[in-house]
Amino acid sequence: MARRVLILVEGATNMLLFVQAAKRLGLHPVALSADTARYDxxxxxxxxxxxxxxxxxxALVGECSRLGATYDIAGITSAQESTYATVGKLCRYFDLPGPNPESIERCCDKFAQRQLLAGAGVPIPAYRLAANAADIESAAAEIGLPVILKPAVDSGGSNGVRLCRNAEELAEHTTYLLGGKHIxxxxxxILVEEFAEGPHYSIDIMGNEVIGISVLDFWRPPHFVYRELTYPAVLTDDEHDRIADVSxxxxxxxxxxxxxxxxxxxxxxxxxxxxxxxxxxxxSPGPQLVQLAYGVDxxxxxxxxxxxxxxxLRRSNSQTAAARFLVADRDGTLDWISGNSRAAAVSGVAEVKFxxxxxxxxxxxxxYRDCIGHVxxxxxxxxxxxxxLQRAVDLIDWSITPFPAEKE
Known part of the structure; x- marks a missing residue:
């Protein structure tokens, strides 16, 4: 009998979790990637x-067909947003369970997503689409500062996202996005959006069932670098129900x-x-926190x-689980980072990872790429x-030597 294989098309930060879970289910995982070195x-x-x-x-159809000649393909999936629509098309081609690729593509285009949500009466920030500096300046004037400036596609993990509180910051981030630094x-x-102020929540749904609601804190503005993620968020019943209904x-x-x-x-x-x-x-570490807090893998x-x-999806746990992100405070060379063993020994710590x-x-x-570890x-x-968390984080330290200043 052919071995049952799970094909993983990219995996972002969750690849190892998928591999380990697949093996526990008796599957043989095979990873497909444009850059296999990232999964060394x-x-x-x-x-x-x-x-x-x-x-x-x-190319993916050809590779999956080749694998299908040796293995029994049990399923194809991905943990990476940019390849998820392609996975949906692969699943459709091979008649396997999978997401609707058209829905995924519309959702991954944040402007198309905004239009659909607005049309359905879902509360969203005021927004405009821009393609150049003049568009951005005009949109910001219409919406009113402060605004959020971000790519309409591939802005996951706050990539290219910035709060612009004044004209100077708006011009600076416009130059960053359009001047060759952003890929x-x-x-x-570019989306120019109203800055929605208030606590930031992350909601995880499987199918049509709300599994968990967390609160996400960031380090200081104007950027959105993760600081702490906590499950479950402290909410009243009314707040929980309203968040679930909107989702x-x-x-x-x-x-x-x-x-x-x-x-x-x-x-x-x-x-x-x-x-x-x-x-x-x-x-990651969202799935780990959900499992610790609710007992749902x-x-x-x-x-x-x-x-x-x-x-x-039945809950088997009721705890508060949180992650603190360790973030580089300067550019330079990481000389050393230590304290992981001491931090991991603190009672209640589930993981310390550099x-x-x-x-x-x-x-x-x-x-998100500024995170050098988490607890x-x-x-x-x-x-x-x-x-x-605080006891564990206080035991961790590192040193970064700034790069030498360039001579004029």
Whole structure:
């Protein structure tokens, strides 16, 4: 009998979680990636990683057909938003369970997403689409400062996203986005949005069921670099219900509801305002926190859906779980980073993870890529979890030597 294989087309920060979950389900995972070096850790798991242009549907069909001659393809999926629509097309081609690719493509275009949500009466920030500096200046004047400036596509993890509080910051970020520093896969399309002020929440849905609502804190503006993520968010019953209702309205408006969806919104003076909808699982450490807080393994249950098995979304836990992100405070060379063993020994700490090795050059991007590690903790109460996190983080330290100043 042919071995059952799960094909993973890219995996972002969740690739290892998918590989480990697939193996627990008795599947043989195979990773397809345009850059297999980013998953070099898979070799230790004995996992095959095949280099291929994951933006080329025909090439992927050919590779999956080749794998199908040796294996029984149980399912095809991805944890990366930019390849998720392609996965939907692959699943349709091979008659496997998968997401609707047209719905995914519309959702991944933040301008198209905004239009659909607005048409359905979902509360969203005021917005305009811009293609050049004049458009941006005009849109900001219409909406009124402060505004958010971000790419209409590929802005995940706050990539290219900035709060512009005045004309100087607006001009500065316009230059960044249009002056060659930001990498565009196609012609520049920029969203200029009203800044929705208030607590920032992240909502995880599987199918049509709300699994968890977390609160996400950022380091200081004008950038949106993650500081802390906590499950569950402290909400009144009314706030919880209103957030859940708005999230489900988004699903209907966008034609989603198969598999996982992650929402971000802010609670403003006018209630919940949707910031964005992501047709995928949350990035790591979101799935780990959901499992600690609620006892639901999002990755495993997603794979069950992908291979046609019945999932189990029943909660088996009730804790407060939180992650603190360790963020580089300057550009330079990471001399050393230490304290992980001491931090991991603190009672209640679930994981301490460093993402970079000593002697690594650090170039801050002012988005998720500035995180050099995280600490995860869980306990029976919010106050206790926060205290555990702080004790652990206080035991970690690092040194970054700034790059030498260039001579004029």
């Amino acid at each position: 850790y898979l070799a230790a798991e004995g996992i095959e990683a095949i280099r291929i242009d994951t933006g080329n549907l025909d 565009w896969r196609s012609s520049p399309r 489900l309205s988004c699903l209907r408006a966008l034609g989603l509801g198969w598999g996982p969806t992650n929402f971000e919104l802010r609670w403003t003076k006018r209630g919940p305002v949707v910031i964005e909808v992501n047709p995928r699982l949350p990035g 999002l990755v495993t249950e997603h794979i069950k859906l992908v291979i046609g098995d019945e999932w189990n 993402f970079v090795e000593p002697k690594t050059p650090i170039f801050r991007k002012y988005d 995860i903790a869980a306990s029976s109460s919010l106050a206790q979890t926060k205290a555990i």
